[in-house]
Amino acid sequence: MTDHGPTDATEKQLIQLQSTYQTLLACAGEGIYGLDKDGKTTFINEAGMKILGLRNEDVVDIPLHEFHHHSHADGSHYPRHECPIYKAIQDGEVHHVDNEVFWHTDGTAIPVEYTSTPIWQNGILNGAVVVFRDISQRKELEHQRELAFQEVKALKEQIELERDYLRDEINISSDFGEIIGKSRALVRTMAQVEAVAPTPANVLIHGESGVGKEMIARAIHRISPRKEKPMVKVNCASIPKDLFESEFFGHVRGAFTGAHKDRIGRISLANGGTLFLDEVGEIPMNLQSKLLRVLQEKEFERVGDDKTIRADVRIIAATNRDLQEETKLGRFREDLYYRLSVFPIEVPPLRERKDDITVLAAHLLAKSCREMGREMLGLSKQQLLTLDNHNWPGNIRELKNVIERAVILSKGNKLRLDLALQDVTATSEKKSSANKQPELLTESALRHLEKESMLKALTLSEGKISGPNGAAALIGIKPSTFTYRMKTLNIKINKRE
Incomplete structure (x- = not known):
């Protein structure tokens, strides 16, 4: 009888060691497979087969790259000589990658991170071991986190813009709080406001400088279905021409010199609400077509961005210029004019609202006294008659300035309206004299x-x-x-x- 003691013991140890390794491979949560020096697969564990949808007999002794790493995420070809998995066999270095995909047998791309480690035996490069894991969930979480970050960033920018805008609104405040007066001309205008406010129609407000066009726009917004959303004002006459597009539509970082961060525009800020375009006739021609697109298709792109943004805004525009005449002269787009003037409203000048001057003056006087910390002053009958007889070329804005000036000039309990109007008359006569043409003589x-x-x-x-x-x-x-x-x-x- 032959004694095979040591040999049997060694074989038994090898079998136990192999069993242990197979158990470890089976228990591993990551996918693991081996390559020989020619790049052919020597084994793959259960996790690897599960992740890739493969069987061990399908891949052993063949290049596994052809099964799971043959294409990039976009489907373009991934040449084998560029594959970091096989480079470990070529250069003997460890290669770690965390931004590629492996392909499942059902055709889906699986985001993975993997490490290809060379195997050295007796100083000879003899293959590699690849350890990989499915990071789909992590990538999804990163994507969701990025989306959340961008949303928070956009909301932060919007809040900052709203804060700045509301600060401006507080500083400006409203001239009278409400539209005051009962004259026939004003009643006719307010009837138009009540008629158009509940509709989605765009409104074009005409009127001389100082008549209160912005107050009419606020009245329309305040009784419209959009009243819970903001009314955002853009003074088109005060924006530098090279900043118009950014102010209206916003921009992304790096879109132009000085664009150090993303910015949302006034249209986005007014989304769901009302956009009030004061002095709309000042909008440059090259921007008018983009504004027309917002009105027609309700979409736009920020400066430097190719992502289309949807916008739901109602436009209320105001001007003291004859836009119809401007279209004839080629200074305003005719199609934009008709889009804006779906419902035109004419705001009457103060000289056509003589019945309102007394009540307006009294309201403005009380307001000025409160703001300046003065005791309440009154208007005499003679002063009211003086106000009625004035032509008011500056309209309500001029009336407000005269009342404020009179309060400042007053001492005691007598309102010095005479001094305030004297300044106005002198200034008016000076302008008239400067503008007066020399008389022609025969x-x-x-x-x-x-x-x-x-x-x-x-x-x-x-x-x-x-x-x-x-x-x-x-x-x-x-x-x-x-x-x-x-x-x-x-x-x-x-x-x-």
């Missing part, structure tokens, strides 16, 4: 003026023509010229007795 009138001037000079010089105090010197011409003109104009000197 030839006959010029001759008459010249004759009158020469006769006056002769009277002052007692009929003397030449000399330092002569008539010719008084009007600045030569005696010979004076004498010639006397003949031409039939001027005769009465000789003394």
Whole structure:
């Protein structure tokens, strides 16, 4: 009987060791497979087969790259010579990757991270072991976290914009709190406001400077279905031309010099609410087409971004210019004009609201006294008559300024409206004088003026023509010229007795 003791013991140890390794591989949560020096698969554990949808007999002794790493995430070819898994066999270095995909047998891409570690035996590179894990859940969490971050970032920017906008609104405040007056012209305008407010129609408000176009816009928004959302104001006349697009639509970081961070525009800020475009006639032509797209398709892109943003805004525009005439002159798009003026409203000037001047003046006076910490002042009948007789070219804004100036100039309990209106009259007359064109005179009138001037000079010089105090010197011409003109104009000197 032959004794195989040591050999049997070694074989038994090998079998136990192999069993232990297989148990460890089976228990491992990560996918593990081995490669020989030629890149062919030597084994794959259960986790690896589960992740890839493979069986051990399907892959042993073949290049596993052809099964699970043949394409990038976008489906484009992944050449074997570029594969980090096989580079471990070529260069003997450990390669770790965390931004690629392995392919399941059902055709789905699985985000993975993996490490390919070379196997050295007796100083010879003899293969590699690849350990990989499915990171789909982690990638999804990262994606959700990124989406949440972007949402928080956008909300933060919107809150900051709303904060700045509301701060401006508080500083501006409303001129009268409410639209005050009962004149027939104002009642007609307010009837139009009540008619259009519940509808989604765009509104174009016409009116002179200072009539209160913004107050009309606020009234429309306040009684509209959008009243719970913001009304965002854009003064188109105060925005530099090169910043119009960013102000309206926003921009992404790096879109242009100075764009250090993302910014949402006024249209996004007004989403769901009302966008009030004051002085709408000042919008540059190249931006008018983009605004038209917002009105027609309710979408736009931020400056420097190719992502389309949906926007639900109602436009209320205001202008003191004749936009129809502007379209004829090619300075305003006709199609945009008709989109904006679905429902036009004309705000009457103050001179057509004479019945409202008394109540407006009283309201503004009380408001000014409160704001300036003064005792309440009153308006006399004579002062009210003076206000009624003024033409008010600056409309309600001018009335407000006059009342405030009168309060400042007043001492004691008497309102110095006379001083406030005196400043207005002087300024108005100065402007009128500066703008006044010289009167045109006929030839006959010029001759008459010249004759009158020469006769006056002769009277002052007692009929003397030449000399330092002569008539010719008084009007600045030569005696010979004076004498010639006397003949031409039939001027005769009465000789003394």
